[in-house]
Amino acid sequence: xxxxxxxxxxxxxxxxxxxxxxxxxxxxxxxxxxxxxxxxxxxxxxxxxxxxxxxxxxxxxxxxxxxxxxxxxxxxxxxxxxxxxxxxxxxxxxxxxxxxxxxxxxxxxxxxxxxxxxxxxxxxxxxxxxxxxxxxxxxxxxxxxxxxxxxxxxxxxxxxxxxxxxxxxxxxxxxxxxxxx
Ligand SMILES: CC(C)(COP(=O)(O)OP(=O)(O)OC[C@H]1O[C@@H](n2cnc3c(N)ncnc32)[C@H](O)[C@@H]1OP(=O)(O)O)[C@@H](O)C(=O)NCCC(=O)NCCS
Numbered sequence: 001x002x003x004x005x006x007x008x009x010x011x012x013x014x015x016x017x018x019x020x021x022x023x024x025x026x027x028x029x030x031x032x033x034x035x036x037x038x039x040x041x042x043x044x045x046x047x048x049x050x051x052x053x054x055x056x057x058x059x060x061x062x063x064x065x066x067x068x069x070x071x072x073x074x075x076x077x078x079x080x081x082x083x084x085x086x087x088x089x090x091x092x093x094x095x096x097x098x099x100x101x102x103x104x105x106x107x108x109x110x111x112x113x114x115x116x117x118x119x120x121x122x123x124x125x126x127x128x129x130x131x132x133x134x135x136x137x138x139x140x141x142x143x144x145x146x147x148x149x150x151x152x153x154x155x156x157x158x159x160x161x162x163x164x165x166x167x168x169x170x171x172x173x174x175x176x177x178x179x180x181x
Contacts, residue, residue, distance in 0.1 A: 005100035007069040012101070014109045016117075017054055017064040017076070024073040025066060026050045032096040038134055039096060040156070063117045067097065067106050074101045077110035079118045079126055090125040091118055102136070111144055119172040126172060131156070132164045146170040 017025060030044035044050060057064050057078070067075035075097035082090045093114070097106055118126060129152065130137050146168040155165040 004070045004072055004074070009104055009106065009109075012067050012069045012074065012104075012106055012109075014065055014067055014106075014113050017057075017066045017073075019054065021066055021068070021073050022051045022054050023047065024071075025054070025076060028073045028076065028098060029096070031098055035099070038131070038137065039094075040129075061121055063091070063114050063121065063123075065110055065113045065117070067101065067110055069101070074098045075106055075110055077107075077114040079114055079123060081121070081123055089123060090127060091123045093126050093128040107140055108144065115170075115172060119174065122174070124172050124174055125169060127167065127169045129155075129165045129167055132166050138166060138168075141168050141170075144170070 026044055026047050029050065033039045033041045033043050036042055045053075053062075054064065056062070057080075060081070060083070062078055062080045064078040065076065066073045075095070077093070077095035079091035079093050081088060082092070095107065095110060095114075097110075115126065126146075127149075128141065128146070130141065132138065132151070147170070148166055149169050150167040152165040152167065154162045156163045
């Protein structure tokens with residue numbers, strides 16, 4: 001059997017998350033979190049919490065896409081709408097890919113699918129926070145139309161060091177193609 005990390009881009013599909021993906025999504029999230037450099041969490045929450053997040057997501061309009069190779073989740077992108085009155089046009093974006101699937105255009109495909117669906121659901125402001133040290137992700141978001149709108153200084157203190165986080169935003173034009181490219 002060919003190892004899945006050798007999957008060609010055409011063999012990696014992008015689709016809405018399904019209930020049956022939860023265990024695989026949890027493993028993927030945990031693997032990226034344990035790299036310790038990219039996500040705010042250092043390990044995935046327990047499986048039942050991730051399962052609830054996916055189930056709640058379906059109920060509350062969280063836009064959740066996954067990248068799948070040979071039935072295994074290798075990446076995700078989600079936008080969680082803010083539920084407060086007055087803020088419902090905004091959503092928080094999170095994403096990640098297993099290391100062996102990075103820099104093959106899969107992040108771009110995940111982002112495109114997630115933003116297109118977010119816009120369809122009426123979200124016009126997509127915001128995120130990213131460690132300034134995560135140069136790949138900052139470059140990725142800049143390339144895809146996100147603008148810097150602030151800096152959270154000393155946002156994380158860990159192992160004797162501290163890290164700043166950049167706040168970034170991209171506006172989506174209602175009813176049109178995602179804008180800001
Ligand atoms: C950020 C991430 C999702 C990007 O996905 P990806 O599939 O690797 O990105 P793509 O292949 O679609 O890259 C598109 C563009 O992003 C930029 N980019 C991506 N990785 C980069 C890197 N290592 N260095 C510099 N630029 C990079 C480039 O502009 C690239 O275009 P190019 O390949 O034509 O130069 C991925 O690197 C990742 O999962 N990182 C770890 C988890 C993470 O950081 N999540 C975000 C937390 S806020």
